[in-house]
Amino acid sequence: MAAAPVHFYERVNRAVNDPRLQRALDKATGHFILMRRQALEEMLDPDVVRDRARAIRAEALAHLDEYLEQLAANIEAHGGHVHWASDGASARQYIVDLARARNVRTIVKSKSMASEEISLNAALEAQGIHVFETDLGEYVIQLAGETPSHFVAPIIHKTTDQVAELFVQKLQMPPTDDAQAIAQTARRRLRQAFLTADMGISGVNFGVAETGTVVIVTNEGNGRLTTSTPRIHVALMGIERLVPTVDDLLVMLQLLARSATGQRLSAYTTLVTGPARPGEPDGPEEFHLVLLDNGRSRILGTDYAEALLCIRCGACLNHCPIFQEISGHGYGALYSGPIGAVLTPLFQGINEDTRYLPQASSLCGACKEVCPVRIDIPRMLLQLRHDTVKQGKAPAMERLQLALWRLAMSSPGLYALGGKIAHWTLSRLARHGRVRRLPPPLNAWTKSRDFPVFAPRSFQERWAARHSEQQKN
């Protein structure tokens, strides 16, 4: 999940100058915002449910070691297998080894951010195994060779005709712009995969410690098929995605779909507890849970532990004025939007690729407002900016500018002198009282708007003049 090699500013420029992307984003985020608002407004006491949901997730994290052991013990008692993976390499190795040992040739996958995080598909395909993403959006992403741009709606950046073009090209679909026909084409191809796959790999929306259950939520039913038709089910779960009890799960389910898509419940919520029991006619013979750490246990010990409360509903993405302009791809990282701007630097460290992400926010607070578990994302973005400076990772130009600013602001004389110089310079550049173009690096401002000339006399000068006049009277 390394950030894309293209520079952040370049990615942002591409996004804001892509009219098709802007149209797709406006439509999708606007729709999600409306749907979520209606779903929360019709609740009798959404704040009580949200407060309790936050407490449930905090309780799970506060005793994460105990709950994980409970989850694993319960799964093993039901005849399932649990692999603890400290990093992506360990998780990949376990799943690849298992697939080879069972002679697996075809794998169906339902949506899993964790699997993208560890580039699982590439590792499996390197062994000659066919992997089918079965969520329609993820399937499109796979055919296009792209990465998802949203947790919940992975092709939020694509319009219908773009998907149609892709299917015509890759699946020999007769040209059409009918979403129904496009979906049917994918259904037919993927149904064949479901019928023949030897292994199903799913993500996990919640693990339930009390019962050893993993919960998979989808609207399409691909999560159900992935966990029902193949002989082997492998579930991949970030270690933080736990709730203590089934009753706690039922609280979380009141919020997940409402926050994500405005539904009271998604079409399918499946609670899987180990492999099929003796006598059951269908379901997997083998169940494996891979618990993925990959930095989470370390983040738990920092001031950013709260970020691990996230249930990946995507509400903060939809409501973020930055995400609405640049989409997930603008962030250049798997986890995008406000929560991704926190998580990515935490997972990868603050470096040349990630240091821009905490800046990709106006700190308007919409993310915190809509988060079902009330994660204080603005606080963490601000704190990450502090960390960036403290670790000396801020850009040299920015440090120089701020050093000059501090110098000027702490000396009235220098401040006044600076004002005079600015006024003198600006009035030379101005036409009709406005500056159309400032020299670099200040030209970023004047790219999209004029800069006004400073007033002929500074506030200090006017104040002093007014003061002396008053004394005269």
Added chain:
Amino acid sequence: MSGERKQILQQLRASLRAQGQQLRKMAEQTPGPNPTGPFVAPQPDLTAQFRAQLTALKGQAYLCPDHDAALATMRELLISHEAQQVLAWGLAVIPLAGLDQLLRELHLTLAPPQILGTADHAAALARLDPVPVGISGADAAVAESGTIIVVSGPAQGRLASLLPPVHIAVLPHERIARSLPDAFALLRQRYGDTLFRDHSNITLITGPSRTADIGGEVVLGMHGPAEVHVIIIQG
């Protein structure tokens, strides 16, 4: 393997020494008990609420005053879908007496539901794929969301409510609960401690399979059934 487990647990414990207190405080801010609903404005008639919700999701619900009416509805559905074969739960666990007789009358055959343990897994699945209609019971339902809950078991396969494009579920009205937590209370009454021990799959089905991935347009029947028919027996 156990080395990694130890390593992860040690790191978690070290991290919790630094942040555990903060997280415990966060958890204690809103202690239980958990809210159990109603989560939306309660309606006096749960059956009507269930039906309205399911209909809004483009599912179908049929209110049948008694068994005979339910059988008549089932007959109509099977005839209108021109089914020759159905994929069903064990008929004894579908709460509609006379269903076996009806299937015989309509010359419908039951597709063999057994997949597990068959010599050719893919072939067994391929035989079920063309079956046009699946029939199941429902262990519980949620009025607030129009949800039915199906619990897996020896006579209650996953595929009857999943593989065919049409799913017909038979639901006695007393299994309709107001909220999701209320519905789980019903499941616990029915199954007791065995609910999670003996049943590997519990699925909440809320309307037909759907996707809005393409241009935000809703398409039904993406992977699961495009049609969900719930026959509610009130007698």
